Each structure stands twice: as C-alpha cells, then as structure tokens.
Amino acid sequence: MSQKKPLYYSSEIIVFPLLMIMVIWLAFWADLRFDVAFGKWGIRPMTLEGLKGVIFAPFIHGSLKHLFNNSVPLFALSAALFFFYRNVRWKVLLWGTLLTGLLTWVIARPAMHIGASGVVYMLVAFLFFKGIISRRYQLIAISLIVVFLYGGLLWYLFPVDPKISWEGHLSGFIVGFILAFVLKQPKLENKKYDWEQEDFNPEDDLFLQHFDEDGNFVESAPEEEDNEAIEVASEKPTVRIRYIFKAKKTEDEN
Numbered sequence: 001m002s003q004k005k006p007l008y009y010s011s012e013i014i015v016f017p018l019l020m021i022m023v024i025w026l027a028f029w030a031d032l033r034f035d036v037a038f039g040k041w042g043i044r045p046m047t048l049e050g051l052k053g054v055i056f057a058p059f060i061h062g063s064l065k066h067l068f069n070n071s072v073p074l075f076a077l078s079a080a081l082f083f084f085y086r087n088v089r090w091k092v093l094l095w096g097t098l099l100t101g102l103l104t105w106v107i108a109r110p111a112m113h114i115g116a117s118g119v120v121y122m123l124v125a126f127l128f129f130k131g132i133i134s135r136r137y138q139l140i141a142i143s144l145i146v147v148f149l150y151g152g153l154l155w156y157l158f159p160v161d162p163k164i165s166w167e168g169h170l171s172g173f174i175v176g177f178i179l180a181f182v183l184k185q186p187k188l189e190n191k192k193y194d195w196e197q198e199d200f201n202p203e204d205d206l207f208l209q210h211f212d213e214d215g216n217f218v219e220s221a222p223e224e225e226d227n228e229a230i231e232v233a234s235e236k237p238t239v240r241i242r243y244i245f246k247a248k249k250t251e252d253e254n
Contacts, residue, residue, distance in 0.1 A: 017078040022073050027059045028067050042114035043168075044119060045105050053113065054101030059113040070116040073150060077123035080142060085130070088183045096179055100172040108167035115165065116170035121157075124150050125176025128202040133180065 001112040031038045037127045082089050082230025100118040124146055131143030157173055159166050 103171035121172030129180035
C-alpha cells in the first residue's frame with residue numbers, strides 16, 4: 001500500500017508558490033507606494049553593480065501587466081515542480097534562478113533586465129525535458145500540458161520585441177534544459193492494476209462476476225447472493241424462553 005503524503009507536504013505545494021507570488025506583488029506595491037525605484041537593482045550585463053540583479057531581478061517588474069503575465073505561469077509551474085519533483089524542487093528553484101541570472105548577465109545586451117520571466121522559462125524547460133527523459137506517463141503528461149499552455153512562449157526566445165528581454169528568456173530555457181539532465185529524480189513506478197498482473201484470474205474478480213456469459217450486467221452475482229443470504233441468516237438473534245415454576249405456600253405451611 002502506498003503511504004499517504006504528510007499534511008505539511010500537501011500544503012507546501014500551494015503555500016510556497018503562493019508566498020513567492022505574494023513577495024513579488026509586495027515588492028511591486030512598495031515600489032509604487034514609497035517610490036523606491038527597485039528597477040535600478042536589475043541585471044545590468046557585464047557590470048559589477050549589475051550582479052545584484054541576479055538575486056533581485058526576478059522580484060522587480062516594470063508594470064502591472066508585466067507582473068500579472070509572470071505571476072500566473074510562475075505559480076502554476078512552481079506548484080507542478082513542488083508536486084512532481086519534490087526531491088529536487090529547491091535545487092531547481094534556487095540554482096535555476098541564480099544560473100539564469102548569471103547567464104543573462106553574461107550574454108544580454110547593455111540594458112536593465114528585470115522580471116521573473118527568466119525563471120518562468122527555466123521552469124517550462126525543466127518540466128518539459130525532465131518529463132520526456134523520465135519515460136513515465138505521469139511526467140510526460142505534464143510535459144504535454146506545459147507545451148499546450150505555454151508553447152507560445154517559444155517565440156520570445158528570439159528578439160521579436162526590443163522591449164522584451166529575450167536574453168533572459170533564452171538563459172532560463174538553457175538553464176532549465178541543463179538542469180533536467182543534471183538533477184536526478186527517483187523514478188516513479190507506473191502503477192499496475194489487478195487486471196494487468198500476470199497471475200490475474202478473471203473468475204476471481206468481483207467486478208467481472210457481475211456479468212453473465214452474454215456480457216450482460218447483473219446487479220449481484222449468484223455466489224454473492226448466497227453469501228448475503230447466509231450472512232442475514234447468521235445475523236438473526238436466537239430467542240430463548242425460560243419458565244421458572246414456584247410453588248405457592250399454603251396456610252398450613254405458614
């Protein structure tokens with residue numbers, strides 16, 4: 001029997017991705033409310049000062065649209081990461097974020113690069129390629145879902161818009177691809193049902209016993225009806241009546 005996952009693990013699938021999104025939104029609110037100008041803490045390639053953006057850039061966004069477009073896929077993809085790859089989830093998230101920022105710092109054009117889109121592309125690449133190389137239908141299904149939902153993101157790996165940091169997207173995609181092959185995840189066992197077992201006998205299956213020789217479904221199998229009748233009969237209480245006779249005393253005896 002498979003063990004149930006602890007409650008704390010079930011909750012962290014939602015809690016930690018949600019906390020990341022809350023921190024990003026809080027940073028955006030603080031920037032607007034107190035005019036902190038977090039944008040200057042972004043990644044400026046090939047400058048010593050721009051290295052701090054490797055850590056802070058994913059939490060900085062230039063507009064509400066930019067923030068919303070990154071928040072939804074970041075939450076969905078990180079939740080999938082925490083659920084299906086719990087043994088390497090923190091390695092993917094931490095190393096993936098740092099390496100994406102460093103590669104962006106190396107290859108990007110001279111500009112200020114901000115936003116969590118590089119992390120989003122890193123997660124997309126990791127979930128897709130890791131699912132494919134795992135050869136497990138559960139993870140391959142996740143890969144196909146990722147392609148269906150975020151396949152359009154591939155266009156932004158190229159310089160189609162000068163306002164978009166395609167270098168950050170490309171860096172994240174490359175890092176996610178590498179991590180998918182480098183990080184090892186314990187293999188998931190494909191579940192085998194009873195009817196897939198080699199020693200499966202259809203005559204012993206309770207469900208198949210509900211079908212007659214012509215394939216018609218019957219509400220209860222004959223053996224089951226007999227067993228139910230025996231159980232009902234055995235459950236009937238036994239009633240015993242006991243009579244006690246006491247002789248009445250006569251006046252002479254008194």
